[in-house]
Amino acid sequence: MLARSVLITGCNRGLGLEFVKQLAESVSPPKFIIGTCRDIGNAAALSDIATKFNNVHILQADVTDESQYCSLVAEVEKMTGTYGLNLLINNAGVAPKSTRINMVKSSQMKETLLVNTVAPLMLTKAFLPLLRKAAAKSEGANLSVQRAAVVNMSSVLGSIEENDQGGLYPYRASKAALNAITKSLSLDLQRDNILVASLHPGWVRTDMGGKNAPLSTEESISQMLATIAALNENSNGSFVQYDGRTLPW
Numbered sequence: 197m198l199a200r201s202v203l204i205t206g207c208n209r210g211l212g213l214e215f216v217k218q219l220a221e222s223v224s225p226p227k228f229i230i231g232t233c234r235d236i237g238n239a240a241a242l243s244d245i246a247t248k249f250n251n252v253h254i255l256q257a258d259v260t261d262e263s264q265y266c267s268l269v270a271e272v273e274k275m276t277g278t279y280g281l282n283l284l285i286n287n288a289g290v291a292p293k294s295t296r297i298n299m300v301k302s303s304q305m306k307e308t309l310l311v312n313t314v315a316p317l318m319l320t321k322a323f324l325p326l327l328r329k330a331a332a333k334s335e336g337a338n339l340s341v342q343r344a345a346v347v348n349m350s351s352v353l354g355s356i357e358e359n360d361q362g363g364l365y366p367y368r369a370s371k372a373a374l375n376a377i378t379k380s381l382s383l384d385l386q387r388d389n390i391l392v393a394s395l396h397p398g399w400v401r402t403d404m405g406g407k408n409a410p411l412s413t414e415e416s417i418s419q420m421l422a423t424i425a426a427l428n429e430n431s432n433g434s435f436v437q438y439d440g441r442t443l444p445w
C-alpha cells in the first residue's frame with residue numbers, strides 16, 4: 197500500500213483524476229483516497245470513480261480560498277481519525293498562456309503564484325496537525341510516504357538551471373518558488389518525520405500539457421506512483437521527475 201490515506205488536489209481532470217483512478221484500481225489501494233475539486237457538480241469522471249470505489253471520497257475546495265481550509269481539514273480528520281493524513285499531493289495548478297516578455301501581465305503573475313505557490317504552502321500548513329498525527333503512528337526516525345509526506349507537483353520549467361528558452365514568467369517563477377518551499381519544508385518538517393519532495397510529472401497530454409506532449413496521463417502517473425512509493429530519507433527535499441531521475445534546481 198502506498199499510504200493508508202492520500203489527499204490530492206485538483207482531481208476533476210488531468211493528472212489529479214488519473215492519480216485517483218490508478219490509486220483506486222491498485223492491488224493494495226489506500227483506505228482513503230481523497231480527491232478535491234473546485235466544483236463537484238462539474239466533476240463527472242471523478243464522481244464515476246467514487247461511485248465504483250467506496251474508498252474514494254470527493255471534497256470540494258478552491259485551493260486559493262483559505263476560508264475553506266478549516267472545514268476541509270475537519271472532513272479529512274473525521275474520515276482518518278487517530279491515523280491522520282499520510283500523504284498530501286499538492287497537484288492543482290495553472291499555466292497561463294501568452295507570457296513572453298511583451299505580453300505578460302501582473303495579473304497573470306499574481307494568479308499563478310497564488311495557485312501554484314501560495315496555496316500549496318498554506319494548505320500544507322493547514323494539514324500539518326493531521327500529517328504529524330500520521331507520522332507519530334510509526335516509531336523511529338525513518339521518512340517515507342507510507343508514514344507522512346507532502347509531494348508538491350512542480351515542473352522542470354521551474355528549474356533555473358534547465359531554463360534555456362526564457363519566457364513563461366508566471367509559470368516558471370511559481371514552480372521555482374514552489375521548489376524553494378519544498379526545500380524549506382523538508383528541513384522544517386524533518387523533526388516531525390514528515391518527508392517533503394517536488395515532483396515533475398514529465399510533459400503530459402492534459403489540458404495544460406496539450407496534445408503534442410509525449411506522455412499519456414497513464415504513463416506519467418504509473419511511473420510517478422512508483423517513484424513516490426520509493427521516496428525515503430535520501431529523497432527528502434529533493435526535486436525528481438516521474439521516473440525517479442533527480443532534476444537540477
Ligand SMILES: NC(=O)c1ccc[n+]([C@@H]2O[C@H](COP(=O)([O-])OP(=O)(O)OC[C@H]3O[C@@H](n4cnc5c(N)ncnc54)[C@H](OP(=O)(O)O)[C@@H]3O)[C@@H](O)[C@H]2O)c1
Pocket residue numbers: 205206207208209210211212233234235257258259260286287288289290291311349350351352396397398399400401402403404405406409
Ligand atoms: N501536464 C503537464 O505536462 C505538466 C508538466 C509539468 C507539471 N505539471 C503540473 O501538474 C499539475 C497538474 O497538471 P495537469 O496537467 O493535470 O493540469 P490540468 O489538466 O490543467 O488540470 C489542472 C487541475 O488543477 C485544478 N485547479 C486549478 N486551479 C485551481 C484552484 N484554484 N483550486 C482548485 N483546483 C484548481 C483544475 O481544476 P478546474 O477544472 O476547476 O480548473 C484541474 O483539476 C499542475 O500543478 C501542473 O503545473 C503538468
